[in-house]
Amino acid sequence: MIAPLSWAQSLRREADCTGILVGTAVRTSQFSESAYATTLVREFNMMQAEDVMKWSTIRPDRQTFNFTLGDQVVDFAQAHDMKVRGHTLLWGRHNPEWLNGADYNPGMLSELLRDHITKVVQHYRGKVFAWDVVNEALDENGEFRSSIWYDRPGIGLAGKGNAYIEQAFRWAHAADPDVLLFYNDAEGEAVNHKSDAIYAMVKDFKRRGVPIDGIGLQMHIFDLQPNVASIAANINRFTALGVQVHITELDVPLPTDASGNLRNPSDLLKQAEIYRQIAATCLSHRGCTALQTWGFTDKYSWIRSFFRGNKGSALLFDNKYNPKPAYRALNQAFGAAGCSP
Numbered sequence: 001m002i003a004p005l006s007w008a009q010s011l012r013r014e015a016d017c018t019g020i021l022v023g024t025a026v027r028t029s030q031f032s033e034s035a036y037a038t039t040l041v042r043e044f045n046m047m048q049a050e051d052v053m054k055w056s057t058i059r060p061d062r063q064t065f066n067f068t069l070g071d072q073v074v075d076f077a078q079a080h081d082m083k084v085r086g087h088t089l090l091w092g093r094h095n096p097e098w099l100n101g102a103d104y105n106p107g108m109l110s111e112l113l114r115d116h117i118t119k120v121v122q123h124y125r126g127k128v129f130a131w132d133v134v135n136e137a138l139d140e141n142g143e144f145r146s147s148i149w150y151d152r153p154g155i156g157l158a159g160k161g162n163a164y165i166e167q168a169f170r171w172a173h174a175a176d177p178d179v180l181l182f183y184n185d186a187e188g189e190a191v192n193h194k195s196d197a198i199y200a201m202v203k204d205f206k207r208r209g210v211p212i213d214g215i216g217l218q219m220h221i222f223d224l225q226p227n228v229a230s231i232a233a234n235i236n237r238f239t240a241l242g243v244q245v246h247i248t249e250l251d252v253p254l255p256t257d258a259s260g261n262l263r264n265p266s267d268l269l270k271q272a273e274i275y276r277q278i279a280a281t282c283l284s285h286r287g288c289t290a291l292q293t294w295g296f297t298d299k300y301s302w303i304r305s306f307f308r309g310n311k312g313s314a315l316l317f318d319n320k321y322n323p324k325p326a327y328r329a330l331n332q333a334f335g336a337a338g339c340s341p
Ligand code: XIL
Pocket: 050, 051, 094, 135, 218, 249, 302
């Protein structure tokens, strides 16, 4: 029988004690589900909207800014003394159809993006403490992805490398000089071509005074053998540049059959070990200041639909909110770094 979870030993309690933020992506539609809300409040001191601060939700049409659902995230967080990360102001994906389909010239697109970044950042000023300003701008080789903002047609800086990213950071900083600004991406967790490119960009931005405060390592771990030593070396080189590292979207999908059953039940222990190692790595770097998972219950995780039913069980709690070995491992890693008696 699994011991019931208590406030005193929660992840949140351990994280508060070590001074690191521990967060999760949330779905506002689930706030009314009691087990969801109870677990969320007990275990985390930070949250991020999984989808509802993206263009696809905030901008149903060109004229409208709809902050209703994003505001629900802020209200819930404030009611429970949790911090809010904002996600995301510029991304080539998950944009509304009216934006994708339209025939813009760079001048119009630049004005549209400036206006969006300004209004959204100002709306959440003092409520969101850190923004993923730009999401997934690079491909796995570290080249700039083609997107509406970069080169289709782009905001007037097509072919000029990270100039459009720099512009977005400058607009965000002008809208709220106090909010922390992050570049967030996947596949650059370890030292590789992609993280080399992100590193070069951040180094250049710091040297020229472009307002960037941190990088988000998404950390969707799709195989069960991440190179943790290389991830540690990568975190090390970024923090040495004077930027913070946030682990922003940690999850560890496991192979399942079509009904969602694990192909190898022993994978749960491998998964737990990965969560432990990633947490321990973050906790051992002063500049790694937040660790966030991409959801917390397997009941609501993007993984099953993303992998068309072949993977699942990626998170800390099962469908019934029972803690999995991964939860225990994460909790122990935080406890070992902090103040557990
Ligand atoms: C995903 C959400 O989890 C899904 O609900 C949505 O349908 C698509 O986006 N990288 C990111 C996140 O930065 O915004 C993505 O979230 C997952 C991959």
